[in-house]
Amino acid sequence: MTTGLTYNTYVSQIATMAVINSYNLNDPTDPFTIIIPQMINYAELRMQRDLDFLNTITTASYTPSTVNQSLTLSTTGNTYPFVTVQNIAVADPASGYTKQLTPVSKEWIYNVYPIGSTTSLPVYYAPLDDNIYLLGPQPDQIYTYSVVGTQRFPTLSSSNTTTFISQYLPDIFIMASMIYIAAYQRNFTSAASNDPQMAVTYETQYQALMKGAMVEEARKKFEASGWSSMSPALAATPAR
Numbered sequence: 078m079t080t081g082l083t084y085n086t087y088v089s090q091i092a093t094m095a096v097i098n099s100y101n102l103n104d105p106t107d108p109f110t111i112i113i114p115q116m117i118n119y120a121e122l123r124m125q126r127d128l129d130f131l132n133t134i135t136t137a138s139y140t141p142s143t144v145n146q147s148l149t150l151s152t153t154g155n156t157y158p159f160v161t162v163q164n165i166a167v168a169d170p171a172s173g174y175t176k177q178l179t180p181v182s183k184e185w186i187y188n189v190y191p192i193g194s195t196t197s198l199p200v201y202y203a204p205l206d207d208n209i210y211l212l213g214p215q216p217d218q219i220y221t222y223s224v225v226g227t228q229r230f231p232t233l234s235s236s237n238t239t240t241f242i243s244q245y246l247p248d249i250f251i252m253a254s255m256i257y258i259a260a261y262q263r264n265f266t267s268a269a270s271n272d273p274q275m276a277v278t279y280e281t282q283y284q285a286l287m288k289g290a291m292v293e294e295a296r297k298k299f300e301a302s303g304w305s306s307m308s309p310a311l312a313a314t315p316a317r
Contacts, residue, residue: 081244082251084235088113090251095258102235112261117233120253121242125160125229128290131297132241133227134163140222146192146215148222150208157207159226165202165210168221175223178202178212186213249290252283 082090092100092109100109125133137158139148148165150158165178176198183203190201190213198220199212233240242250256279292309295301302309 079245079247081239082247083243084233084238087233087243087247087250087254091116091254091258094251094255095262112258114234116254116257116261119257120250121230121232121240123253124242124246124249124287127287128294129298130227130230130241131294133160133230134225135159135228136223136225138221138223141219144216144219146190146212147205148202148210148212150210150224152208158228159224160229162204162210162224162226164225166223166225167199168223169198170220171198176200181213183211186211190214246290249283249286252279252286255279256283 088100088102091097097109101107102110102113104110137150139150141148152158164180166175167178168175178199179201181201181203183205186201186203192215195214196217197214199214199216201213203211203213205211230241231237233243259279292301296306296308299306301307
């Protein structure tokens with residue numbers, strides 16, 4: 078099993094690799110302590126944008142209080158419930174089935190189902206913004222919707238000492254973090270750099286490790302060779 082990282086072992090390893098000889102996590106003015114949260118943000122966000130994690134997919138159910146041509150997903154403060162919405166389904170009380178809606182553009186819905194026209198069980202949806210989805214036809218009653226989409230992982234911190242990324246992808250996590258701290262230490266490639274290859278080296282390692290992780294995530298979703306869960310075959314003919 079992979080030896081994961083806790084918050085403390087992560088900080089210790091980064092400090093060792095970046096040659097941070099001394100730091101105090103209890104001192105909010107310590108230069109290294111100050112950059113840790115943003116260093117973690119950089120690494121985690123980059124990885125979650127580069128990798129389509131199966132583990133970030135979640136489902137939520139919504140039952141609007143009124144009949145409306147749009148479905149608004151509830152927010153927590155200024156935080157949207159989903160980073161990306163993958164599909165929306167509606168519970169059809171007449172048949173007892175949950176039916177998948179078809180994604181279209183908002184212009185298509187505006188033209189085919191203008192407000193005040195046909196009302197019935199919705200068949201189509203279109204994103205209006207990050208949190209509101211237009212429905213077509215306009216609902217004729219209140220329906221319950223099931224929304225599937227991706228969310229961000231909880232971030233690693235002193236109060237959340239392990240995460241999916243720190244436990245299962247510690248190697249890529251470290252490389253992404255070192256790219257950030259290389260910039261902090263002014264070691265990005267330039268004539269004035271102390272070590273012009275430092276950031277480039279970590280970036281190269283990050284990209285190499287990311288290729289394997291991408292294949293692994295594709296296998297989890299049966300999106301590998303031949304839409305299977307198997308690793309790409311080097312010798313199989315024909316390809317899966």
